Amino acid sequence: MNKESFKPIEVLHTLATYPFFGALKAVETDLRLGQQWDELKIHMLKMYSEKERPLLSGIPKTGLLQKKLQYVFPVLLQETISIKTLTAIFDSMKKQNLLLVQDERGLSGKESYIYLGIVCSDSTVVYYKVTDGLMKPRQNDEN
């Protein structure tokens, strides 16, 4: 953590009039100050023909996520997340040549994953991992 972490990232205020700004701001604040992630960046995804939506990327502090680049897609609790939305996220990421994070438990080893940052009105942010494909079953001796 450094002095820069106490301010939101530069790009954020340019999206203030944007419809999903509330969710984006809540997730950005939680990742930067609560989870203490570094190098946060916003990528705008062109989701098929619909309007654009932001995607956050950053590097977590030490812990289970091992200081690798991770992606978080902010979402409001009252939204319905359809398969169309999820595939749009992954397809837009591939189209815009974003560096994909591979899931080591994926069936073919080439599946990528993102986290959904679900924002509730009481300020809880719940994170869910979404992998675009099948995962191998967990071994019993894994934590």
Place this chain on the structure above:
Amino acid sequence: MSKVHEIYKAPLPFSLAPPLPPIIPTNPITWIPYIYYYLFSRTPKQIPVQCSVDVGTLSCLVTDKESIKRLWTSGFFGKGNLSRSEPTWHVRTKRSLGLLGFDEDLVAEEITARRRLQRKRFKAQRAYREQCARQRQLCIERGEEVPDYLKEDAELPKELTEPLSSSLSAQNPSEVTFVPELEHLQLTFPEAFFLSSLGTLVVNGTDNFSSTPLLHVFAELTAKSPGFITEIWNEFPGTSFSQLDPSNYIRPDNTFLVELAAYYYFRQQGWVVKGGTKFSVDYLLYKRGPVFSHAELAILLLPCIGDYQKQNLKWHELHCLNRTIGQVKKTLVLCYVQCPAPEKFKDLWQRQKNMDPWEWSKLILSNYSIQCVTLRRWVPDRNRD
């Protein structure tokens, strides 16, 4: 333990009587303030707390430290946006940067983290000792002499005995010396409306706040939120919000109104109502507060208009939810919120112009009724009752 009872004494941030001087039964002069207030009692004027609306997350934000403390300690209202419940981000960040001592004024999250580390350490030590015991047994079976490091009273390796403070040590590579107050208390719309109706909260925000009743403002903001917008776009394609009359898109089962009806219902009975997203339900009910005990009930809201229910659960969804709630030792309660019929609702909504805002809000709310059903899994051959 009694300290907790002292701090969280007040059930609501509402003072019923002004503080009176101590009474001495033998001195009649000390009786006078009590007699006066008994004969001429008047509820004291409440000093309201200020908050501002955050349209993006459908919530109200409180930033003043004293106000936050007051709202939290009298009724557990709101949640710190960077903490699990009470706003504690400032203290935790200062400690992680080494600006606060290791054991000074520990907060809830830190106590939990330390307890977990201690348990992990204990399990690691136990696993090591069991492994030693197994190897000792093998040695005895092979007829070898047991080496010193495997003996029962041998010392544990260094990693298992070094103090826990080293794994929680502060790290401040950039030498930060000052941490600003960046956390606020976030109130949901039902909480903000409830506090406002008690006179304890003043909501500042977007235009037309003074003229429009708060119930209307919150219902409108909820209906216009990006999560719900697609429903309205499907029904009124091509129109913009400024063209539509609010009564067209504020439905009887508007999420805010349904949540408010349930919130009021449970709060009136003395429950402390908090959000239940982490357990995939709408509300969690605490008997006295999160500080005293875990939540007993998990509430799922099911709005109905007449006989019609917008959202119903399939058997496997209900079963899955019940198992999840049972696993965390809570009881699942299905809360059916009966909303007024669309025509009646439209009529009630129009009356806004002729009525006092709070009287009108009371009228709207009085048309919502609640029915609760508790679910518990029962196995015939296990439970004898």
